Amino acid sequence: MSAREQREAASDAGLSKQRVVAEAVRLADREGVDGLSMRRLAGALGAGAMSLYHYVANKEELLDAMVDIVFEEIDLPRKDADWQSALRRRAISARQVLARHPWAIGLMESRTSAGPANLRHHEAVTACLRKAGFPVLMATHANWLLDSYVYGFALQETSLPFGTADEFANMAEADYLPQLPHDEFPYLNESAQALLAAGYDPAEEFLFGLDLVLGALEPLRVSA
Amino acid sequence: MSAREQREAASDAGLSKQRVVAEAVRLADREGVDGLSMRRLAGALGAGAMSLYHYVANKEELLDAMVDIVFEEIDLPRKDADWQSALRRRAISARQVLARHPWAIGLMESRTSAGPANLRHHEAVTACLRKAGFPVLMATHANWLLDSYVYGFALQETSLPFGTADEFANMAEADYLPQLPHDEFPYLNESAQALLAAGYDPAEEFLFGLDLVLGALEPLRVSA
DNA sequence: CGCCAACTCGTACGCTGTACTACGCACGTA
DNA sequence: TACGTGCGTAGTACAGCGTACGAGTTGGCG
Numbered sequence: 001m002s003a004r005e006q007r008e009a010a011s012d013a014g015l016s017k018q019r020v021v022a023e024a025v026r027l028a029d030r031e032g033v034d035g036l037s038m039r040r041l042a043g044a045l046g047a048g049a050m051s052l053y054h055y056v057a058n059k060e061e062l063l064d065a066m067v068d069i070v071f072e073e074i075d076l077p078r079k080d081a082d083w084q085s086a087l088r089r090r091a092i093s094a095r096q097v098l099a100r101h102p103w104a105i106g107l108m109e110s111r112t113s114a115g116p117a118n119l120r121h122h123e124a125v126t127a128c129l130r131k132a133g134f135p136v137l138m139a140t141h142a143n144w145l146l147d148s149y150v151y152g153f154a155l156q157e158t159s160l161p162f163g164t165a166d167e168f169a170n171m172a173e174a175d176y177l178p179q180l181p182h183d184e185f186p187y188l189n190e191s192a193q194a195l196l197a198a199g200y201d202p203a204e205e206f207l208f209g210l211d212l213v214l215g216a217l218e219p220l221r222v223s224a
Numbered sequence: 225m226s227a228r229e230q231r232e233a234a235s236d237a238g239l240s241k242q243r244v245v246a247e248a249v250r251l252a253d254r255e256g257v258d259g260l261s262m263r264r265l266a267g268a269l270g271a272g273a274m275s276l277y278h279y280v281a282n283k284e285e286l287l288d289a290m291v292d293i294v295f296e297e298i299d300l301p302r303k304d305a306d307w308q309s310a311l312r313r314r315a316i317s318a319r320q321v322l323a324r325h326p327w328a329i330g331l332m333e334s335r336t337s338a339g340p341a342n343l344r345h346h347e348a349v350t351a352c353l354r355k356a357g358f359p360v361l362m363a364t365h366a367n368w369l370l371d372s373y374v375y376g377f378a379l380q381e382t383s384l385p386f387g388t389a390d391e392f393a394n395m396a397e398a399d400y401l402p403q404l405p406h407d408e409f410p411y412l413n414e415s416a417q418a419l420l421a422a423g424y425d426p427a428e429e430f431l432f433g434l435d436l437v438l439g440a441l442e443p444l445r446v447s448a
Numbered sequence: 449c450g451c452c453a454a455c456t457c458g459t460a461c462g463c464t465g466t467a468c469t470a471c472g473c474a475c476g477t478a
Numbered sequence: 479t480a481c482g483t484g485c486g487t488a489g490t491a492c493a494g495c496g497t498a499c500g501a502g503t504t505g506g507c508g
Contacts, residue, residue, distance in 0.1 A: 037495060048457040059496065105379075106333030109326070112385040119409065126411040136418040144380065145433035149369070152376025156368065161336045185343065187350040194360040209369035216440035261464065272488040283465065464495065
């Protein structure tokens with residue numbers, strides 16, 4: 001079999017860093033980040049394990065590239081909207097994307113260098129804040145605050161054993177509540193009951209904090 | 225060598241789940257979570273690798289226990305203070321602890337069940353909020369918001385390549401600024417310059433968002 | 449034609465988590 | 479005192495990991 005034929009057989013056309021990273025993301029979505037090994041990834045691409053190393057220097061670089069691809073999926077803030085709508089939209093998009101790729105949030109911890117997509121986002125958000133009238137240092141504060149909230153929320157969300165209100169209802173009654181003795185955890189019981197009655201939706205929960213934060217930032221603008 | 229003598233030689237006295245997990249935390253702090261293997265941990269304890277499996281069912285359980293030990297280090301909210309001071313104090317403590325054990329934040333992502341220390345914290349914080357006059361569902365919202373901010377901030381902090389203002393100054397001039405072309409990232413350049421001039425301290429940065437969030441929650445209490 | 453750069457991959461090494469097994473000591477009982 | 483019994487310990491083994499090394503094949507260029 002010729003190298004060209006092998007390349008053709010590689011699932012589609014030929015390998016490339018893009019294809020390698022994209023398939024790695026798909027694999028991590030499907031099997032979790034622990035299920036992502038160079039051999040399995042190569043298998044999914046119809047290639048030998050060592051072939052991957054012509055497109056990524058090592059697994060670390062692969063993980064970096066995966067994280068950056070995820071950042072590319074997040075909507076940039078729109079330039080025509082007012083700052084609150086623009087950043088609100090972006091934050092919602094970020095939460096959705098991070099919920100789609102739960103492994104990404106855990107991967108960020110170990111990576112120290114921001115990828116290009118990450119930089120572009122920071123630039124765009126900072127621009128949005130500055131144009132809205134936030135002083136330089138205040139814009140930095142706002143950036144930290146907003147990103148902290150988004151990432152932290154996504155982190156908590158991935159460590160929930162359920163994703164929707166219905167799943168929560170089933171799980172709460174079956175597993176969660178019984179392991180919380182009323183006398184030791186009265187308040188947790190109270191809120192679990194209340195959540196059960198009210199229905200629980202992560203997306204709504206996210207909006208509460210997001211809007212509260214955006215509203216609290218509003219008066220810190222300097223122009224108008 | 226007798227089993228008892230072996231136990232004595234195991235660094236100190238005898239193995240126990242506590243000692244195993246504590247040493248694992250120390251090892252992870254020193255070498256990072258990737259440097260933590262059952263063999264290395266056993267070596268640090270003066271034991272054979274397989275001996276550890278009498279105290280933890282598998283590595284997953286070890287990691288769970290490590291995360292919970294970290295939560296134990298975080299100060300519980302004081303019951304005698306007003307709600308803002310109590311939760312402010314707790315949040316500050318949490319950030320410090322998570323900065324001390326950077327691997328913990330990345331570990332939380334994959335763990336679905338909250339450990340006992342985690343539950344105790346949730347209970348105490350919820351109690352604090354309810355006693356301060358937040359309605360049940362509002363207390364849940366506040367809980368999510370505060371935890372999201374703390375975890376998200378810690379997550380961002382661990383992925384910074386520096387820890388103090390001085391390190392930031394050195395690093396910014398040497399590595400960060402040169403790779404940000406002025407024409408592509410004008411706003412990032414602006415804020416990097418401003419941060420450089422103003423000095424940068426993660427602890428202060430954390431307080432800004434924390435106080436903003438606490439202040440925004442204040443009017444949502446129902447009694448007074 | 450010869451040559452080279454790009455690309456692919458088989459093999460091998462040292463590491464990982466852990467299943468299985470066997471061994472030795474302390475202890476309750478006779 | 480003698481003897482099971484059971485618990486704590488660890489040696490060995492296995493499948494799988496990331497990846498260094500080097501050999502193989504190819505298409506394109508002088």
